[in-house]
Amino acid sequence: MKVALFVPCYVDQFYPQVAVASLQLLAKLGVRADFPKQQTCCGQPMANSGCEQEARPVYRHFVETFADYDYVVGPAGSCVYHVRQHFDVIDQTPAVRHVRTATVELFDFITQVLGVTELPGAFPHKVGLHLSCHGQRGLHQANASEMTPVRDGQLRRLLAGLEGLELTELDRNDECCGFGGTFCVSEAGISARMGQDRVADHVRHGTRVLTGGDMSCLMHLEGIVRRQKLPVRVLHAAEIFNGALA
Amino acid sequence: MSQSPTHAQRSDLFLLDAERTTWHDETLWFVREKRDRAVYATPEFQELRQLASDIKDHTLSQLSEYLAQFEAAALANGVRVHWAADAAEHNRIVLGIVRQAGATRVVKSKSMLTEECHLNPHLLAHGVEVIDSDLGERIIQLRDEAPSHVVLPAIHLKKEDVGETFWQHLGTEKGLTDPQQLTEAARQHLREKFLAAEVAISGVNFAVAETGAVVVCTNEGNADLAIGLARVHIACMGLEKLIPRLSDLAVFTRLLTRSATGQPITTYTSHFTRPAEGKEMHVVIVDNGRSQQLGRPDFRASLKCIRCGACMNTCPVYRRSGGHSYDFTIPGPIGAILSPNIDMKQHASLPFASTLCGSCTAVCPVKIDIHTQLYKWRQVLAAEGHIPASKQYSMQLLSRVLARPSLFKAGGAVARLGLRFVPHALTHAPGYNPWAIARELPTPPRQSFRDWYAQQGPTNAPA
Amino acid sequence: MSTPLPPSARENILAAVRAGQPTAVPLPAVPAFGGDDSVEKFAGLLASIGGEMVMLASLSELASAVARRYPADYHTASDLMPATVAVTAATGGETLAGIDLAVLRGTLGVAENGAVWLPEANMLHRALPVVAQHLVLVLDRRALVATMHQAYAQIRDVGGYGVFLAGPSKTADIEQSLVIGAHGVRSLTVMLH
Structure with missing residues (x-):
């Protein structure tokens, strides 16, 4: 099985430790992932701004970069969703079709491709899980409150399986954090307010470590946590599992 | 780009009052939770959504036939049917009917269509008194405001605001804030208007093609009261309100209020087929851009909307920006996909007033792919030149960088260096970087991942 | 029957609609979702929407049940029991507005939502x-x-006019506070026999 690590542009530049943790976590699970270094970005920032036309060369570059891999694994549900969902506007060559289905989010890969549903280790902290909308509603990684009162999902289960970890029960389990890509600057006021409300829900219920599978949401929430000088650490779930797993 | 204020600019005004924003968010979230409880308690709810979606898809695919069938049935029932291509024609027709009836006093129940057409000012300008009878609509009519929600038109107001308005206009005691007493005052005031009205105008929730009946759903009973007492009933409907069969109403009535407010059904679900003996009933069928939207394959599904307002209640942006921030008759996510069809330039910022979180799509009882349409409108707006030129230019630049790894690598290093060395005061200066108004920027690492990876060497087996 | 208009308004609209219509897709059959049709279920729903239920051992108890619940001086309209105000389709608004109580026969009750069908x-x-x-x-x-x-x-046939009535008139237009008795009836009681 030939696996590539897809490291979203902002993770590469600002959160390298998340990519390192992803790579190491995969290695511990027996998967040696390559990092094709010509990779750049999925093109979502442009497309979400209405510039899908401008994003097409980026899409084609993405496909060329990853066409030879069986799986393209990324620690970011939103980027993965973009590749799977929105690469429909370029010619659907066999390579494009392959890359769209081969691109999977890190925890989808671990649980569904590798079939690993439990990760051993301990993390004795009160942990708040932030569900990324694209992961949850786009990739169907977790139940949505619009459909059912049952709060469930693969990342929630994996976290709950860590020794000593206590999950925070939020008032609003799956409200959007307000990042939204370029929304965070074009609608900066609403975006910040949404993030503040999301963080407040966590703080109110005792979250000490805020985590999730999508670093873009976490980047936004971390910015608010640090501005408000709150006693909350923000970690990508890959960092937690990589640290917990011997 | 339009010169009118953007959604973000109007939102910033709403956000100034942080406490009221909290209240607005929590009030609408409370409605969303009521919706959730009703949905969870209905085992076949998801199946009903699919049926409703399929029925509406079918109806839109044969809409001209269903409109003709509806018209024929309505005419056979003794109903007069009128066709209006746009808002102006709609208003002319309604005024014509009122004048022909020799009437000057009109009572209107809730109709988003007549709001869309700005019927009230037209009637008032021609000497016709028109009274909105839905409590929320009456409150905002007295305040000369637009509705901020399709189901809860006065949801932007607090009871103190209503008390002030009723004190000024209805002569209630100053400082009265009890909703029960305020509602009672409105009941007494509006009873007189109901009794005096010669013409009753209503909206239409559903128009049944096979019977020619129109169905109006209210909780207050204002439509039935007005129509039951007045000589003339004018029902105004957008041409997308058609459903094929009487039995389809079962699907839609089961979905409508559960989605809207969590009620199992509206208090009044009223079927108007024929005028009462000696009275008149008119139906005005309005296009006003709908046939154009029907012709847009990516956006025609927006015409399936049954105006439940669930997408507003669930939208994390709407709840914090208020309905008026959309500056369109239908606010919220559904308004943001309907409005560009009417005027792309004026409403260009609305499809961008979303994080594309998808909650709107997940609650929509007729399964409109709202967030996908928001995304697609962004593409159309950019292609038609309705996004700022600076944005388009920077995206072109970004594209060039991202399609070439060597440029990307250099660009990233510059960004990280920039973050490390530019003083906090500069990167966080308001106006310079909107990100930094409320958030810290990420701490730039010394090394990007790609640099780290390159250092691991070819035999790198990270563990 | 249509009022005089530019003769092409209707045709123009229908032509525009026809031009925009997508390829026909089928109309789905709606399954007959059943469920609980018990008196208990109906009564529970009715109570939850602000209505009340009274059980009558037989229809002959109607007048006495009404007399027990409402003041004797109420202006009452009914075709089911002795009434104090005679109402026909020709009765004027002022007379109607003075009526305290109407006692009418519903033809069908819906257990899932507490609604009662009342035909014209x-x-x-x-x-x-x-x-x-x-x-x-x-x-x-x-x-x-x-x-x-x-x-x-x-x-099957809703007639000239017909209504599902689900509890008393209500509104929540002021701060989402539920208030019973907006414009319609202040109370709704179903007497089941």
Whole structure:
């Protein structure tokens, strides 16, 4: 099985430790992932701004970069969703079709491709899980409150399986954090307010470590946590599992 | 780009009052939770959504036939049917009917269509008194405001605001804030208007093609009261309100209020087929851009909307920006996909007033792919030149960088260096970087991942 | 029957609609979702929407049950029991507005939502069920159905005018505070026999 690590542009530049943790976590699970270094970005920032036309060369570059891999694994549900969902506007060559289905989010890969549903280790902290909308509603990684009162999902289960970890029960389990890509600057006021409300829900219920599978949401929430000088650490779930797993 | 204020600019005004924003968010979230409880308690709810979606898809695919069938049935029932291509024609027709009836006093129940057409000012300008009878609509009519929600038109107001308005206009005691007493005052005031009205105008929730009946759903009973007492009933409907069969109403009535407010059904679900003996009933069928939207394959599904307002209640942006921030008759996510069809330039910022979180799509009882349409409108707006030129230019630049790894690598290093060395005061200066108004920027690492990876060497087996 | 208009308005609109219509897709059949049609279910729903239920051992108890619940000086309109105000389709608004209580026969009750179907034929006047201050709907307990699917299947023809009435008139337009008695009846009681 030939696996590539897809490291979203902002993770590469600002959160390298998340990519390192992803790579190491995969290695511990027996998967040696390559990092094709010509990779750049999925093109979502442009497309979400209405510039899908401008994003097409980026899409084609993405496909060329990853066409030879069986799986393209990324620690970011939103980027993965973009590749799977929105690469429909370029010619659907066999390579494009392959890359769209081969691109999977890190925890989808671990649980569904590798079939690993439990990760051993301990993390004795009160942990708040932030569900990324694209992961949850786009990739169907977790139940949505619009459909059912049952709060469930693969990342929630994996976290709950860590020794000593206590999950925070939020008032609003799956409200959007307000990042939204370029929304965070074009609608900066609403975006910040949404993030503040999301963080407040966590703080109110005792979250000490805020985590999730999508670093873009976490980047936004971390910015608010640090501005408000709150006693909350923000970690990508890959960092937690990589640290917990011997 | 339009010169009118953007959604973000109007939102910033709403956000100034942080406490009221909290209240607005929590009030609408409370409605969303009521919706959730009703949905969870209905085992076949998801199946009903699919049926409703399929029925509406079918109806839109044969809409001209269903409109003709509806018209024929309505005419056979003794109903007069009128066709209006746009808002102006709609208003002319309604005024014509009122004048022909020799009437000057009109009572209107809730109709988003007549709001869309700005019927009230037209009637008032021609000497016709028109009274909105839905409590929320009456409150905002007295305040000369637009509705901020399709189901809860006065949801932007607090009871103190209503008390002030009723004190000024209805002569209630100053400082009265009890909703029960305020509602009672409105009941007494509006009873007189109901009794005096010669013409009753209503909206239409559903128009049944096979019977020619129109169905109006209210909780207050204002439509039935007005129509039951007045000589003339004018029902105004957008041409997308058609459903094929009487039995389809079962699907839609089961979905409508559960989605809207969590009620199992509206208090009044009223079927108007024929005028009462000696009275008149008119139906005005309005296009006003709908046939154009029907012709847009990516956006025609927006015409399936049954105006439940669930997408507003669930939208994390709407709840914090208020309905008026959309500056369109239908606010919220559904308004943001309907409005560009009417005027792309004026409403260009609305499809961008979303994080594309998808909650709107997940609650929509007729399964409109709202967030996908928001995304697609962004593409159309950019292609038609309705996004700022600076944005388009920077995206072109970004594209060039991202399609070439060597440029990307250099660009990233510059960004990280920039973050490390530019003083906090500069990167966080308001106006310079909107990100930094409320958030810290990420701490730039010394090394990007790609640099780290390159250092691991070819035999790198990270563990 | 249409009022004089530019002759092409209708044709233009229909042509524009026809031009925009996508390829025809089929109309789905709606399954007959059943469910609980018990008196208990109906009563529970009715209570949850602000209505009340009274069980009558037989229809002959109607007048005495009404007399026990409402003041003797109420202006009452009914075709089911002795009334104090005679109402026909020709009755004027001022007379209707003075009615305290209407007692009318519903033909069908829906257990999933507490609604009762009231056809025009049973209203005396179209405005009566909404203009009266209080409303009693008399209903045969055998006329309960589970859901709206069964309800419409049974009604088949809604007539010139007909209403599903689900509890008393209500509003939550002021700060989402529920207030009973907006414009229509202040109370709705179903008397089941």
